[in-house]
Amino acid sequence: MKSDFFSLYSHDFVRVACCVPRTRVADAPYNLAETLKLAAAGDKARTAVMVFPELGLSSYAIEDLLLQDALLDEVEDSVAKVVEASKTLFPVLIVGAPLRLAGRLYNTAIVIHRGKILGVVPKTYLPNYREFYEKRHFVSGANVIRQEVEIAGHTVPFGTEFLFEAKGIDLTFHVEICEDIWVPVPPSSHAALAGAELLVNLSASNITIGKAEARQLLCGSQSMRAIAAYAYSAAGPGESTTDLAWDGQAAIYEVGDLLAESSRFEKDSTIVQADVDVGRIRQERLRNNGFADCALQERERVACFKRIAFSFDAPTESVALDRLVERFPYVPSDPAKLRDNCYEAYNIQVQGLAQRFKSSGVQNAVIGVSGGLDSTHALIVTCRAMDMLGLDRKNVKAFTLPGFGTSDKTYANAWRLMKALGVTADEIDIKPAAKQMLADIGHSFAKGEKLYDVTFENVQAGLRTDYLFRLANQHRGLVVGTGDLSELGLGWCTYGVGDHMSHYNPNGSVSKTLIQHLIRFVAASGDVDQETAVILHDILNTEISPELIPADAGGVIQSTEQFVGPYALQDFNLYYLTRLGYRPSKIAFLAWNAWHDVERGAWPANLPEGTKRAFALEEIRRWLELFLRRFFSNQFKRSALPNGPKISSGGSLSPRGDWRAPSDGSPDVWLAELKESVPER
Template sequence: MAGVTGSIPVAPTIAHHNPLSEFFSLYSHDFVRVACCVPRTRVADTGYNLAETLRLAAEGDKARTAVMVFPELGLSSYAIEDLLLQDALLDEVEASIAKVVAASNKLFPVLIVGAPLRLAGRLYNTAIVIHRGAILGVVPKTYLPNYREFYEKRHFVSGANIIENTIRIAGHEAPFGTDMLFRSTGSVPLTFHVEICEDIWVPVPPSSHAALAGAELLVNLSASNITIGKAEARRLLCGSQSARAIAAYAYSASGPGESTTDLAWDGHAAIYELGDQLAETSRFEKDSTIVTADVDIGRIRQERLRNNGFADCAMIEGDRVKRFRKVDFVLEAPRGKVALERPIERFPYVPSDPAKLRDNCYEAYNIQIQGLAQRLMSSRTEKAIIGVSGGLDSTQALIVTCRAMDQLKLPRKNIYAYTLPGFGTSDKTHKNAWRLMEALGVTAAEIDIKPAAQQMLADIGHPFAQGKKVYDVTFENVQAGLRTDYLFRLANQQGGMVVGTGDLSELGLGWCTYGVGDHMSHYNPNGSVSKTLIQHLIRFVAASGDVGKDTAEILHDILDTEISPELIPAGAGGAIQSTEQSVGPYALQDFNLFYLTRLGFRPSKIAFMAWNAWHDIDKGAWPANLPAGTRRAYELGEIRHWLKLFLRRFFTNQFKRSALPNGPKISSGGSLSPRGDWRAPSDGSPDIWLAEVETVPEKVK
């Protein structure tokens, strides 16, 4: 049963039970299934409208939907003018509500239906919130449109002018007013608020204050008629409200069957989350429709934790925020598996939509160029020194450096690019490094580091110097360190700055040697670019016309090269040192990095989302021009294994991120700069996170 609590905003108790048997339920990972319903109606035919409402409610129950939203005045119909003042109709509406309440006793979803209701000699346009045989509350519409085609003040009174704060309907006593938040204290913790149609069209919607008071899901029952261009206005309003309020917004409007005396109806319903449209109906359907989305309530909570402005606004609007009553009820998750139906981006740093990907690449590329150009200009430095390996990261850094020089109207010969082959350098990367440097017209040179490395290994008594094939971390880092030593001394000699090449993914994994080239530089334009994105940046440059056809061919050849640090000589059969065999697939590790650092999700949720994204390669769209080797599935055991390795490496390598050189933040996915998005102790323990991974099953049963 529902209970009304005091006026001080209190966060819901968040129960995180996650036994292995429930791992595959979306309700175990802060997702909530929400449906917006557009039932076919008959004008003023309450019996027909009731039957269709109950039929859709049963469908929602079968789909394990938690919250179902129906249109404004859906039980009576909206466009019935003075019939709204007929006792016969209003009596039947109340009888219909009683039947919805009785039917809800055996249904899982919270049902939110629209109806005209009488109270204290006034008629209100209301939303009735029903769950498990109880009316949780009745919300009247606040803003009544009375312009152009609308004449609601002829029939209704605004919810801003209520006389009583309770209402009795069909034998049920319920809270009444616009000041209610509906809060589940069960295993599906959720707080939602209800407003009606015009309420979203005003400068300060009621849901704005409700969000500040704790509402995570904002619900709108609408009967908005359709005119040319109005659908886009609705999208803009609902999307922007969900973004501004840091919430989800569920909107459902009237559709087929409404009176068309003077108006038409398109049955527009949509669900938004933080500005993103999750789902939308196909409009102008002849029959009833339901649109469903799995809303990430955990994402909303995390964004609110990070946004100080949200909390400050709640304090400034304190009087309006504190007035809300909390209507508590119990929403318990259904037992067993409830599969996630929300599409999950496999590459969170790389949008699957080709147009959006092009826009992102354009912005990222130009952010890199602008950042480096500004640093060169402000430091009064006209020369840049860079090591070029023939791999992805140094390729992108060199391209960016060339464009920065072009922007500053400096000759590309001011770029001193060096290939520094070591014991593991392959013929392919060595040749591609030279081809690229020559194609871009930079000052190119080569320094063979093997003699110096041999001498250093001999000086410290390393077995390799005595002819033994010992390829340990010392062997690797002697080469990495020498490359950096040469580059910094060359910068001294030329009066220039060292341009860094290491990327965000390597920094997240700690797959970089402290104080050397993939970690340290004078300025690093790649520092907040993920490995999965950097490949698309190179493709973007190749297709952009910034480089010639021959250079584009070189870039594509570099893209087809396996990712390797090339510090260990090739093995039997020419097998090279593979980065991804050591630290895991970058596709998965970028996924883990994004959701851990950007959104703070617990590991079990990250694994659940990764499994939904990656276990079925035929599910969903792939980004265009995927790198070789990434178009494959990952099963739960692999996901769990690489997530554990990621967590160990991420925590133990924080000291490297605490000493990063400058570089621009590229995406909203964040950076790991200690001066930017990520500040963390270098002595942090991963034990809590690793223990939480143990709630993830090793395989699907």
């Protein structure tokens, strides 16, 4: 059992900080004091890597003062004091300073940890256009004639092609400086191909109108293209304003996502930090074979990097994760992003189904309507596809097929919905046929016993599918599937029947948690009238149930979530297992951070208050174990899925697409890791 389960450093996370110290022009002692103040704050927060601005110890905008021996001597003395102070500090400190070497002056980043200088990286690309005039003072890092430099009593590596490898917290990072990110091929691009997971940039970029957005675009796109984290720290208050101004922008990105950004134009020193998921970066690189192919194409350049390894043990105490973990990976909490996602998902479904009708030459659809979420949305999509093709909605042959467990509410809603949407509506009572089949196979129910076993359930499910496929033959139509991604992940579908098999399934890669928001989106979009919108909201407020077993004496109906677990948790587990391949302990750690406190983090819009609940670690562990058992044992169902469009970057379970796995896979390795690494509470 891991005693540090609750520590971010046990789960491939690394805390990174970007610092913007207040400076004074050419006042190295003052700048040193501000640097050390922020370093102490980072140490208290157990930050692993702290990035400071370009030339932060001297100030950037000091022009020819950069060539003054008195200042350069003082800067070197400040470096020595940072090294000395670092002996008792946890973080790696990356500070900027002008350094002399062999009759040249370099603009450098100095990497310091635990009383040692690990290496010095000079700036490669020196801007010498518009307001910039760096070649007047500095020499490019491409013009290095010595591979070592003596500084603060240390002889240390000097060059542009270093990868710093932390052993203990397991992180590889690369350093570049300001202009290096503005060129067509930044040095960090090759560093990422060589293995750097964190790319840091010490900058002193001055601010002009619109430049902050340009920096965001550069850093965010570099982190996405390089499949890496990118930490950027720019000079802020105190720099010379003779001809320029400074906003102190600092930001941290991870594979294109903005994790944290500083407030700009602050008057005092500031620090912004984020917990970077290095495990995500590694997983994305494993999946993206173009990344490895690009490294092969650039192998000569990549081979030039020298690895500087150093010991960096994780803190002995637990360090809580300081990062927003979305409770619903398929449903963003940001309302604008959720609307955009629903718009795209809905239209992908409609376009996919319309194309299938068009290419097959078939003009009729056959669909079973239960009054539940999945069939409701599939029916809406089918109607919209008919509209897109210019066909009458009467071409949609919709059937409700009540069985032994069908409730009055869902039965009524199925009829209300079919009538409101203007489809051809009909009903087939499957109970007589089900009784006959149960009698034919000698089931006890036919003899008067209340045996509600899996055979009793699947006789009904199978009959519904038999009717729908034969109706499709009769009407020369396509059976539209209704089963969703969550059911497929849990194996909560009967092999070969309606929630598993169809001619085309627009819902196949839509999670249960997302499908609810898609219905809300349609209800509010204007695609349906007010009467239909009311019906949709009534369906949304119905408990999720297969309705295959009659309600008990108290009227309590069969509950899906009591059997397979809360869809909120199981969708979470599905996403992180299939999309990112995380080990169960990390999934549980993320789930605990997302769900253990109902007040922590944002919720998606329009969620009913009753659904906003917390989950203890004990529940998370129990439902994750169930998920793993069901997920692996039901792969054979996913190996035989009908066609349907991929909806989300979260992936699908199509055997022809995102998830290709053996039907005989065992969950034992995953269950053992869960048992060994996740405490019971």
